[in-house]
Amino acid sequence: MKKKMLxxxxxxxxxxxxxxxxxxxxxxxLVRMQYAGICNTDLEILEGYMSFKGIPGHEFxxxxxxxxxxxxxxxxxxxxxxxxxCGQCHFCRSGLDRHCPDRQVLGISGxxxxxxxxxxxxxxxxxxxxxxxxxxxxxxxEPLAAAMEILEQVDIPxxxxxxxxxxGKLGILVAQVMKIKTDYVVCFxxxxxxxxxxxDMGIETSLENPGWDAKYxxxxxxxxxxEGLRTALRAVRPRGTVVAKSTYHxxxxxxxxxxxxxxxxxxxxxxxxxxxxxxxxxxxxxRVEALIREVIPLSRGQEALALxxxxxxxxxxxxxxT
Amino acid sequence: MKKKMLxxxxxxxxxxxxxxxxxxxxxxxLVRMQYAGICNTDLEILEGYMSFKGIPGHEFxxxxxxxxxxxxxxxxxxxxxxxxxCGQCHFCRSGLDRHCPDRQVLGISGxxxxxxxxxxxxxxxxxxxxxxxxxxxxxxxEPLAAAMEILEQVDIPxxxxxxxxxxGKLGILVAQVMKIKTDYVVCFxxxxxxxxxxxDMGIETSLENPGWDAKYxxxxxxxxxxEGLRTALRAVRPRGTVVAKSTYHxxxxxxxxxxxxxxxxxxxxxxxxxxxxxxxxxxxxxRVEALIREVIPLSRGQEALALxxxxxxxxxxxxxxT
Numbered sequence: 001m002k003k004k005m006l007x008x009x010x011x012x013x014x015x016x017x018x019x020x021x022x023x024x025x026x027x028x029x030l031v032r033m034q035y036a037g038i039c040n041t042d043l044e045i046l047e048g049y050m051s052f053k054g055i056p057g058h059e060f061x062x063x064x065x066x067x068x069x070x071x072x073x074x075x076x077x078x079x080x081x082x083x084x085x086c087g088q089c090h091f092c093r094s095g096l097d098r099h100c101p102d103r104q105v106l107g108i109s110g111x112x113x114x115x116x117x118x119x120x121x122x123x124x125x126x127x128x129x130x131x132x133x134x135x136x137x138x139x140x141x142e143p144l145a146a147a148m149e150i151l152e153q154v155d156i157p158x159x160x161x162x163x164x165x166x167x168g169k170l171g172i173l174v175a176q177v178m179k180i181k182t183d184y185v186v187c188f189x190x191x192x193x194x195x196x197x198x199x200d201m202g203i204e205t206s207l208e209n210p211g212w213d214a215k216y217x218x219x220x221x222x223x224x225x226x227e228g229l230r231t232a233l234r235a236v237r238p239r240g241t242v243v244a245k246s247t248y249h250x251x252x253x254x255x256x257x258x259x260x261x262x263x264x265x266x267x268x269x270x271x272x273x274x275x276x277x278x279x280x281x282x283x284x285x286x287r288v289e290a291l292i293r294e295v296i297p298l299s300r301g302q303e304a305l306a307l308x309x310x311x312x313x314x315x316x317x318x319x320x321x322t
Numbered sequence: 323m324k325k326k327m328l329x330x331x332x333x334x335x336x337x338x339x340x341x342x343x344x345x346x347x348x349x350x351x352l353v354r355m356q357y358a359g360i361c362n363t364d365l366e367i368l369e370g371y372m373s374f375k376g377i378p379g380h381e382f383x384x385x386x387x388x389x390x391x392x393x394x395x396x397x398x399x400x401x402x403x404x405x406x407x408c409g410q411c412h413f414c415r416s417g418l419d420r421h422c423p424d425r426q427v428l429g430i431s432g433x434x435x436x437x438x439x440x441x442x443x444x445x446x447x448x449x450x451x452x453x454x455x456x457x458x459x460x461x462x463x464e465p466l467a468a469a470m471e472i473l474e475q476v477d478i479p480x481x482x483x484x485x486x487x488x489x490g491k492l493g494i495l496v497a498q499v500m501k502i503k504t505d506y507v508v509c510f511x512x513x514x515x516x517x518x519x520x521x522d523m524g525i526e527t528s529l530e531n532p533g534w535d536a537k538y539x540x541x542x543x544x545x546x547x548x549e550g551l552r553t554a555l556r557a558v559r560p561r562g563t564v565v566a567k568s569t570y571h572x573x574x575x576x577x578x579x580x581x582x583x584x585x586x587x588x589x590x591x592x593x594x595x596x597x598x599x600x601x602x603x604x605x606x607x608x609r610v611e612a613l614i615r616e617v618i619p620l621s622r623g624q625e626a627l628a629l630x631x632x633x634x635x636x637x638x639x640x641x642x643x644t
Contacts, residue, residue, distance in 0.1 A: 239418055251577050256566065256570045260591065262590065
């Protein structure tokens, strides 16, 4: 008889239920989830994004429970990259495995995710967590890697001015990552309590939109709404760069004459590589624990999802206390 | 009494009329136009773009007639950069004078242009034409500089695949410029006679749209229509670059989820610097004369504008044969 575990299962509705403990496929390990973070993408999946059915969740920290293909991993504290690529195609062979067209994505596309007692991932996706990074910090590795992906794509010279639009979880991580590169960072948002987290770290914030005459070298849109991209295109200076960090849904309407006349560069940016994020956490370059709103047991998963859906919430973590 | 000259004057309607010969301001020279090219931007100006009133025209080759501030220029054959910047602001001082917010633009904004017997420009805007570059070649310096601007903004490695969308004048110049960097260039268009110009130069062309599975490292949109940008975003591979070379008017609707998920970079690109363009013409790296559709005297300017407005036309030149 198959072993059972608690999981949040989504098939049009999300409910906490018993599911089979997954069996590691070839080159996979079984990981016992310790904490899992609820991300806006998860909330969008519950609205039908990616037509996903199964166990959502892609931000986690856990402990390797079984690892038939590398027994030395058992007992290690790990985080895991979420793209499971084919390893064979042109993209995989040129180091762009996160863009493999045949990839599965943990808890997002074709692969059960981390809102469960256990999950499986290829052992090559796993990264051991440094000792000085707590579980509560490590669960931010995935979103922090996404924030740090900007630095892989764009060179930010030291004297650059940077505006970050949006004071959600991603915006607060991105503002800190930008601050590693330049002192001239302003985060624009609408919620005092969230912006206060950045103020505590010495990062400037504003409750107003960027003025019409404010012109930044870089503007990172983390608002999640099309208006953010439009604001970014207004707030960037000629020859400057807008980083589009939000996945906008549906079609959006833009005035595209200005980006051409002003020779703006717009860079779409998504997932990132884990090692730089773990290093930044280990070196204390980015502080994440102030972002935790609440820790809720997996058994109360529906409550946790509802709380995460509140626009005033920051990060809600699921805790596997079974 | 002021000297008079023939010019195309636009004040809601374009007509050939007598205008005062302009008097060089401080640091300006008076240039006698030899050839002037009619560009799509000129046709858009006649439709109300930039609310311009005056003498349009920004592509020209001519001979310096008067140059009070540098007499050594008199008699020189010149082309001229079209942005007249303030020289004082942050942009001018950091080498981005083409983005000076207080700039005038020859025949486009605040400054009478080249569809006239004479025009004035600051002597710092003028570039002498190399001997081996004919007048019929030199008049393409401005659009060629715009095409070559892409190389200033984007690094195109030798093995890159490049799609150029649009077989208008700009598309044909851009395809040739891309071919300097890589052999894998395809120009997509709809007019056999125009694409044949590129085939004659050994550049691949297609009368079909890029297939859904064709994925290029770089896609340059020179179509001038929003559908071109949408096609470019479909035809570029993950982590690839779309260069938006067309100035689109009004708002355009885009699916912006894919550019983020695929981490596409979109680069707006406009005017370029003249010296590299003159060098490319002088070295025969780009061939422009096959682009000339017809040469028409300035006195028949309205006929020339009508011919240039025919979508099947390539470059129509005005000739100052007075």
